[in-house]
Amino acid sequence: MDFALNEEQIMARDMVRELARDKIYPTLKEWDRKHQPHPDVLPLLAENGVLGINIPVRYGGQGFDYITLALVCEELERIDASLRVIMSVHAGLNSLALLQWGTEEQKQRFLVPQARGEKYAGYGLTEADAGSDPVNLRSTARREGDVYILNGEKMWISLTALADHFIVFAKTDPHAEPRHKGITAFIITRDMKGVSTYDEKHKLGVRAGSTGSIVMQDVEVPVENRLGEEGEGFYIAMSCLDNGRYTVAAGATGCIRACLEDSIKYAKERHTFGVPIAQHQLIKQKLAFMQQWYDAAWLLVMRAGWLKNQGQRNTRETAVAKWFATDMSVKAALEAIQLHGAYGFSDEYDVERYLRNAKGAVIYEGSSEIQQLIQADYALGYRHDRPLRCEPVPYDAETWQSEG
Amino acid sequence: MHVVTIASMTPDTEAAVSVDASGNVQWGDKLVVNPWDEYAITEAVLLKEAHSGQVTVMAVGAEAQAEALKHGLAIGCDQAIRVWDPALVGADSLAYARAAAAAIRKLGDADLVIFGKEMSDSASDQHVFQTARKLGWTMIGFVAKIEAIDFAARTIRVRRMTDQGSEVVSGRLPAVISVLKDINEPKYPTFIGIRKAAKAEIPVWSLADLGLSAAAVAPRTAISGHRELPRREGSAEIIEGASAQEQAAKLVARLLEEKIL
Numbered sequence: 001m002d003f004a005l006n007e008e009q010i011m012a013r014d015m016v017r018e019l020a021r022d023k024i025y026p027t028l029k030e031w032d033r034k035h036q037p038h039p040d041v042l043p044l045l046a047e048n049g050v051l052g053i054n055i056p057v058r059y060g061g062q063g064f065d066y067i068t069l070a071l072v073c074e075e076l077e078r079i080d081a082s083l084r085v086i087m088s089v090h091a092g093l094n095s096l097a098l099l100q101w102g103t104e105e106q107k108q109r110f111l112v113p114q115a116r117g118e119k120y121a122g123y124g125l126t127e128a129d130a131g132s133d134p135v136n137l138r139s140t141a142r143r144e145g146d147v148y149i150l151n152g153e154k155m156w157i158s159l160t161a162l163a164d165h166f167i168v169f170a171k172t173d174p175h176a177e178p179r180h181k182g183i184t185a186f187i188i189t190r191d192m193k194g195v196s197t198y199d200e201k202h203k204l205g206v207r208a209g210s211t212g213s214i215v216m217q218d219v220e221v222p223v224e225n226r227l228g229e230e231g232e233g234f235y236i237a238m239s240c241l242d243n244g245r246y247t248v249a250a251g252a253t254g255c256i257r258a259c260l261e262d263s264i265k266y267a268k269e270r271h272t273f274g275v276p277i278a279q280h281q282l283i284k285q286k287l288a289f290m291q292q293w294y295d296a297a298w299l300l301v302m303r304a305g306w307l308k309n310q311g312q313r314n315t316r317e318t319a320v321a322k323w324f325a326t327d328m329s330v331k332a333a334l335e336a337i338q339l340h341g342a343y344g345f346s347d348e349y350d351v352e353r354y355l356r357n358a359k360g361a362v363i364y365e366g367s368s369e370i371q372q373l374i375q376a377d378y379a380l381g382y383r384h385d386r387p388l389r390c391e392p393v394p395y396d397a398e399t400w401q402s403e404g
Numbered sequence: 405m406h407v408v409t410i411a412s413m414t415p416d417t418e419a420a421v422s423v424d425a426s427g428n429v430q431w432g433d434k435l436v437v438n439p440w441d442e443y444a445i446t447e448a449v450l451l452k453e454a455h456s457g458q459v460t461v462m463a464v465g466a467e468a469q470a471e472a473l474k475h476g477l478a479i480g481c482d483q484a485i486r487v488w489d490p491a492l493v494g495a496d497s498l499a500y501a502r503a504a505a506a507a508i509r510k511l512g513d514a515d516l517v518i519f520g521k522e523m524s525d526s527a528s529d530q531h532v533f534q535t536a537r538k539l540g541w542t543m544i545g546f547v548a549k550i551e552a553i554d555f556a557a558r559t560i561r562v563r564r565m566t567d568q569g570s571e572v573v574s575g576r577l578p579a580v581i582s583v584l585k586d587i588n589e590p591k592y593p594t595f596i597g598i599r600k601a602a603k604a605e606i607p608v609w610s611l612a613d614l615g616l617s618a619a620a621v622a623p624r625t626a627i628s629g630h631r632e633l634p635r636r637e638g639s640a641e642i643i644e645g646a647s648a649q650e651q652a653a654k655l656v657a658r659l660l661e662e663k664i665l
Contacts, residue, residue: 008602011478015593049595062595401599 003302005067012053012064013071019048020079028080031208032353035201038208041083042162046117051090055099056400059107060115063401066308070250070301077254078261081357082209084251088365089158090114092247093123094167097240101185101228101390110165110187122163123244124154124214125237131156132370134237135180139170139216148172148226150186150194150219156364160197160212164190167240168214169233176231183233187225194219205356228389235388242315242392244365245322246304252325253297255358259329259336260290262351266340277339286335293328300324311394313385316378323371326361333358405457405555408508409448409481409518410535411441411472412463414525427629431525437472440520442590443583447550448518449480450588455555458482460511464492464503470606477601478593484604489611491618499621501534506614508539515555517580521546529582536580544573548586553577 005013023044031038045051054069055061069091076083098111113119130137139152150170157166166188176182188195199212228236264287267278277283300321307314333355337344344351362368377383415421417439419432437445448459461476463469464487473484487507492499508514517539522529529545536543544562548570552561558577563570565584593601611618643658645651659665 006602007474008599011474011593011598011602012595015478015595015598019592048592053595063599064595 008064009068009071012068013075016050016072017075019044020076020083024083025079028208029347035207037162037210038082042086042120045086049117051117052115053091055095055111055115057403059099060112065395067302067305070246070305073247073250074254074257077251078258080208081206081251081255081360084247084254085158085206085209088244088247089123090121092244093240094121094165096243097167097236099393100239101236105224106187106227114165119164120159120162121165122157122159123240124157124166124168126156127153128155132367135234137169137171137183139168140174141170141172141184141186143172146223147220148186148223150188150216150221152216154214157212157214159210160214161199161210166214167227169237172230180234181231184230185227185233185236186221187227188219188221192219192221205360232389239388239392241365242318246308246318248361248365249297249304249318249321249325250301252329252361253294253301255329255354256290256294256297256332259332259351259354260287260294263287263290263336263339283339286339290332290335293332297321297325297328308392309395311392313392315385316374319366319371319374322366323368326358327368329358330355330362405455405515406460406511406513407448407451407457407516407518408460408462408511408514409444409476410462410504411445411476412438412465412523413469413472414438414523417524423630423632427631429630435468435471437475438520438524440522440524441472443585443587444518444520445476445479445481446588446591447583449591451553452480460485462487462507464500473606474601474604475593477604478597479591480597484606486606486608488608491611491621494623495621496623496625497528497531498534499623500531501538502616502621503614504535505538506616507609510609510614515577519580519582521582521584532580532582539580542575542579544575544579545582547581547583
């Protein structure tokens with residue numbers, strides 16, 4: 001068993017760490033306070049190739065592996081969750097789904113510009129009455145000749161205001177039994193007639209990110225924009241979540257690390273009773289727990305990444321990583337605030353932002369409760385991985401890095 | 405065109421530096437690319453992009469220096485060379501310069517050598533000037549901008565900073581320059597560069613490869629010890645008063661009393 005990162009992974013991680021720290025961190029707080037997306041983030045990630053980090057070179061990406069995707073997400077959320085959320089939707093939920101399920105023509109049309117950072121991508125599954133129970137979605141897709149007519153509204157969608165492409169899910173057969181067999185996936189673009197978006201302005205966290213709704217009103221979507229087969233949408237949606245949750249889990253390790261690093265710094269500077277608070281045992285205990293949570297979360301993420309590199313199914317392993325890492329990021333942020341005392345309660349320090357951000361991640365992309373049900377159902381034998389028409393794409397350095 | 409940039413790893417500029425009882429400096433464990441060298445590497449790569457040609461990043465030192473070379477490759481340098489020999493342990497700036505100059509000469513076709521202004525740990529820049537002297541090339545230090553460079557006509561014109569302001573200097577190539585932070589915004593590695601750097605096997609040139617004897621790099625100077633700056637003693641005094649005016653009046657009186665005003 002080899003726990004070492006290779007040189008390529010380390011250098012990529014360090015580059016993203018420096019980019020985020022130097023180019024975004026100094027101005028992040030002002031955008032978080034304004035509840036507006038930081039305007040420099042997407043262009044920065046696009047220009048430096050981060051958006052296509054683990055897409056094969058022949059599809060416009062950088063040809064790095066799934067482990068590197070996690071390292072990138074960790075570094076981005078070390079600064080702010082809004083940076084990592086971009087990778088979750090653009091790379092995890094959308095681009096990797098195109099790689100797994102798209103036709104060659106769809107990859108050329110949509111994946112290549114996304115991997116190059118020329119187009120931004122989002123993902124629309126959730127609706128007002130379909131969150132943890134996505135099969136309850138109400139959006140419809142009615143086939144008329146060579147097009148589908150889409151109607152419905154997607155909610156809590158990241159990058160709503162900024163993405164050019166979205167993968168959305170709608171019912172082609174509202175009466176299908178079982179219900180999930182009636183769902184189909186489509187690629188829609190912002191410029192299609194009948195597509196409109198609006199942003200949610202007042203969220204507890206991820207305030208420097210764009211989150212909102214996509215309204216589809218009689219949107220004509222060509223048949224060639226259907227992702228996968230009719231009725232295959234639910235399986236596609238769930239496979240997307242295997243990648244999205246992976247980025248959320250990796251990001252949460254970055255949040256825990258942020259809590260730990262900021263707390264260590266503060267504990268050495270702040271004095272009470274004549275000594276730095278780092279010398280008090282109850283403070284040490286908080287730091288020890290944060291370190292433990294970070295290590296355990298990181299190892300769970302790395303195991304999921306290893307399975308992805310092998311092309312093995314990883315729904316359970318990714319779900320347990322997402323559940324643990326995000327739950328611990330909330331705990332780490334609470335402890336970091338407590339350690340910072342009254343300063344931690346003010347936005348003079350970053351730890352209150354970590355808490356506001358962390359609270360989102362235990363809700364989106366499958367709440368902690370859903371992740372627990374997944375673990376239990378696998379353990380009880382109620383849930384099994386069935387073969388997919390398009391299995392996850394394994395990482396192979398040679399083919400992913402070749403131009404042709 | 406062939407531009408050479410010389411890079412080093414230096415202790416992390418954020419590390420707490422201390423001197424132990426025997427006069428040895430404790431720099432901390434972490435090394436970073438000498439911050440000044442980031443500007444030098446970037447300038448070399450910018451010249452390559454503008455003029456098309458070759459950039460070599462070079463380091464003189466033990467294995468730990470290879471990280472600076474990998475960083476150079478990841479940013480866009482074409483090749484990296486490390487100069488090292490056990491005889492260079494304890495090298496002073498002159499020995500460093502002899503080795504660097506011999507390596508640059510071995511390349512055969514270098515037009516320009518770019519150094520960062522100084523080593524961030526020792527705040528020393530003698531090695532830059534000594535390298536130029538050993539090569540017998542034009543030396544222009546503290547360059548804030550390369551205003552013009554013509555590799556065919558063998559000319560360079562730069563703006564360099566002086567204590568009083570700046571001056572524009574023209575010179576002949578080949579030349580050695582040292583660069584300041586004004587010269588550019590350091591580039592970040594690219595993913596393609598990272599892959600190239602990760603795969604690179606960096607050649608190591610020994611003194612024998614350079615045609616130098618161990619005697620030629622024997623240090624002429626030695627640092628016998630370091631000392632910390634004496635600690636500054638001081639105390640704080642809070643000026644009390646019923647109102648801001650009263651506090652200000654008392655403060656002014658105290659400052660006059662101490663002959664500060």
